[in-house]
Amino acid sequence: MLFLIFISSGLLLGWSLGSNDAANIFGTAVGSRMISFRRAAWIASIFVVLGAVFQGRGASETLTGLGEVDALGGAFTVALFAGFTVFLMTRARLPVSTSQAVVGAILGWTFFTGSDTDYSVLTKIVSTWVSGPVLGMIFAAILYILLRKTLRRTKIHVIKLDTYIRIALIMAGAFGAYSLGANNIANVMGVFVPSAPDILLNFGIFTLDGVQILFLLGGLAIAVGIFTYSERVMQTVGRGILALTPEAAFIVVLAQALVLFLFSSIRFSEMLMAIGLPPLPLVPVSSTQVVIGAVLGIGLVKGAREIKIKTLSGVALGWIITPITAGIFTFFALFFVQNVFGIAVTKQIPAEIIEMPAIESEPSMLADVAQQINMVLPGLLILSMAIIVLLVYLFFRLQKKRLKTENELLTHQNQYFNAQKALNDMEINAIQMENTMLSNQLEIKRQEYNNILLNISDQKKFLESVSEQISRLIGEKDLEKRDRELKALSARLKQRMSFAREIDDFYGKIEQTHRDFIVKLTERFPDLTEKEKRLAILLRLNLSSKEIATLMNISTKSAEIARYRLRKKIGLKERANVHEFLTNL
Amino acid sequence: MKPFKHANKSIELIDNFLNTIDRGAIIFKEGVKNYLYGNRENFVDNLKTLSALETDADIYRRKVENILYTQSLMPQLRGDIMRLLEELDNTIDLAKKNLFQFDVEVPKIPAELNQDFVKLSELSAAAIESVVPAARAYFRSPELVKEKIHRVYLYEKEADKLADSIKRRVFQELPIEKLSEKFHLRYFTLHIENLSDAAERVADVLSIMAIKRTT
Structure with a gap:
């Protein structure tokens, strides 16, 4: 339990690494909206854990060689203040290197405890601060030129190319996440390796020793960091340093993945040695530095027109500030932890004893000395439980x-x-x-x-x-x-003979059917008398003067005069047809 | 293959769209010629075809837009591509409007100007016909765009010169009595000339887009 409390600082460091460095893998893709953050986070998390567990050992041994933080209290403080430095830098929105923070913190520990600093290891590590980005730059430049030539030759339609790049980004991202886990788990859990428990979990198909369990926990912490905090950093990286095209984003991720892989692969080192070449040091490399190198490489191929120097200088400033700040913080924190809380921060074991055993023999040695725990049955139980939960979930979803x-x-x-x-x-x-x-x-x-x-x-x-x-x-x-x-x-x-009642009836009906017309007529010619309105209706019905005379009970002559007066009153011209006029009213 | 389903669909739609624009330019040219030489029936046919092509172009453009945005294809380029398609769509819109104006306003074009009007419409149509291959090149080999769009600028310039000469003849040389008729002819010259200007705008958009993709 105490062990878990102490490694919590390492987990914090893992969280901050996840929140920052996942941006180096998927930042350009997420920032340019090629992949959704959720998908990127899942891929990154799974592959980071796999890389950490199965290939994380190499680089962590080099870090241990720099200064073996032999007491849990010391390891706790080193990891805590490396993580704190990273957190501060993240708050300041500066791309930060966890590797440098950890190295700075370990150096702070060695200064405080007065332990010997292995300067050859330090030189090896610092040299990778330069060789990492340079390699990234070279890889990116070569790959970018090759990609450009291929694209020009194949003449792929831009929309199809987008789909290809999307798939390539996911694959390169997975590779990058694996390499990040393999290389950078040393930063997270490296200081706790000397304090790793001596147990061996047997899962039937594979076994996990104490160090790998430690790395598994670190990997999970990185995954939590990716899910909880990396989205914002991804947006900053994706849009800040260089307006990357999707093709360039792919190259950057691939170059970074290759560099991190090479600096953490024991097999590759052995291969180099087998053909008589000097092996690459297995050192935790800052993924941020490699990404910036790769971006520079592409920038150089493009003619270095788009690189934002201000952002780059901000990043460079972060490189110097990070190890110094982490070292100073750790130095003073160790003083407090030792003198105020009374927790031992070192065991001061002579240097010759802490030399690490050979890499190949380690799992077998561990297997010999460690307490073996058979995890086949619990593993199967957990697996079946997981399947049941999944089935229940799927059933409910359905x-x-x-x-x-x-x-x-x-x-x-x-x-x-x-x-x-x-x-x-x-x-x-x-x-x-x-x-x-x-x-x-x-x-x-x-x-x-x-x-x-x-x-x-x-x-x-x-x-x-x-x-x-x-x-x-x-x-x-x-x-x-x-x-x-x-x-x-x-x-x-x-x-x-006047037919008064019939005529009244007739008018009553006719006024009923021509109500709209009467309203219109009254609106336009408000001066018309009731008799004239009746005459207008009769004219609208296209009745002759004789018929009108009968209906109005007047002579034909009087009907014609009445008709003439009405024409004058409504302002009708000589030639105009009164019937047409009244019909179109 | 499923990941390429939407990509293939949008490629097909864009190709169809570009074919429609190309056909639109040819029909416009024919329409003007038929109007000038009094082939009323053929002119009406041209008008109907162009109208249908314009509708088709709109449908293709909307479908492409729909796929690009709903499937989140090319988030960095889709804005530019949609602008390109809109500008191209604008050319066929203008061509249709022009032909409709001929149909509605029935301008009296003196026989002496027939040749000039035919040539002007041919130049404007040629500008559009040249911008279409340039647009095609953008999607597959953007480095070829530059060598394709210089033709568009050439045709646009020639169309401008010819339009100026027609306007000068209308106002200074030809015995047209009514000022209203002169104005009418000037507007029709301007309408046809505008088509080449629209093609030039497409070329401008394309050249910037090609630079973005090649550097």
Whole structure:
């Protein structure tokens, strides 16, 4: 438990490495929106852990050679203040190197404890600070030239190229993440290696020793860092240093992955030695430095027009400030940890004892001395548990999806039903309206028939009375009386001939049907009298002067005069047709 | 292959779009010729075809835009590519509008100017026809764009010169009495000339885009 508390500072360092250095792998891709952050984070996390566990040992041994932080308290302080320095630099939005922070912190420890600093190892490490970026630059330049030539020759369509680059970026990113885990896990957990527990976990297919478990924890801490904090840094790196094209981004990631891989691969070193060449030192290299080298390499091929010198100088300043700050912080922190909290920060073991055993023999040696734990059964249990959880999750997800689809279908059906209902209502309303209209018409017709009936009986009564009167007058001897009564009869007949009621009926109906026209006419010619309005209606119906005269109960001459006056009043020109004018009103 | 499904689809749409623009230029040229020589039926046919081509171009452009943005293809280049397609679409829009103006306004073009108007429309159409291969080159070999667009500038310049000469003849040499008719002819000259200007704008956009991709 105490061990876990002490390595928490290493985990913090892992977190900060994840939040910063993942940007070197996927920053350009995420910054240029070629890959989503989520996808990048998953790929980076998985491969970082794999690299750390299976290829992390080489570089961490070199770091241990610089100064073996032999007490957990010392290792805790070194890792904590290296991490703190990285955090501060990140807050200042400067691309920061965890390697330099760790080296600075270890040097702070060696100065504080008075241990011997292995200057040959220090020189080896510092030399990689130069050779790393230079190699990155060379690789990037060569790869970029090759890629450009290939693209020119193949003439791939730009949209297809985008898809190719996307796939290439994911693959290079995975390789880069693996190399980062392999090379930089030394920065995170390197100081704890001397304190690693002597256990061996057997998973059947593979085994993990104490150091690898330590690296696994470190890798997971890096993964947490990637998920929680690296997005912002990715955006800064992706858009800040150089406006990288997707092709260049791919080259940068590939060059960086190659450099980190070479500086952490034990097999490659052995291969070089086998063909008689000096081996590459297995040193934790700053991925930030390599990326900047690679970017410079591309910039040089392009003619160095787009490199933002200000950003580069800011980065360079970070390189100097980082180890110094980490060293000073660690030196003073160790003083407090030892003197105030009373925790031992060193065991002061003579240098000859701390020499590390050979790399090849280590797992077997560990296997001999370590406490072996069979993890096959628990591993299988965990695996089956994971499968069950996954299946349950998938089942619920499927269920949720099904429910969602059903819900959508129901909503759809509901909407359809509502629409149908509204349509039906509308239809019912229309039918009801039509019924009302028809019953109104029926009522009107009924009234009309009543009127006709009344009219017939009225006429009959009148004619009967006229007939009676004439019969009476035929036998009348008094001539004077007969003349008087005949005159009265003639006047009655004349009065009856005016058809006043019928005409009123006629006008009533006609005004009803021409209501809109009357409104328009009144709006345009407000001075028109009621008689003139009636005349206008009759003219609109295209009736002749004679017909108009009958309907208005005037002479034909008077009808023509009335028509002339109306034309003048509505301002009609001589040639204009009054009927057309009134129809188009 | 699934990752290339959308890429292949958008490539096909862009190719179709460029073919449509190219055909549009040819139809425009024919339309003007038919109008000038009084082939009314053929002119109406040309007008209908160009109108259909313009609609097709719009549809292709929208489809490409949809794929590029919904599938997040080429986040750095899609803005430029969409601008290029919009500018190209503008040329066929203008061509259609011009032909419609001929149909609606029925300008009285003196027979002496027929040859000049035919040549002007040919020059403008040639500017568009030259910008289309340049646009094609951008997608596959951007380094060839530069050597293709110089033709566009040449045709545009020639169209400008010819348009100036037509306007001068209309206002100074030809016996056209009504000022309104002179104005009308000037506007039609300007309309056709604008087509070559639109092609020039496409060429400008293309040259910047090619520089971005090659450096």
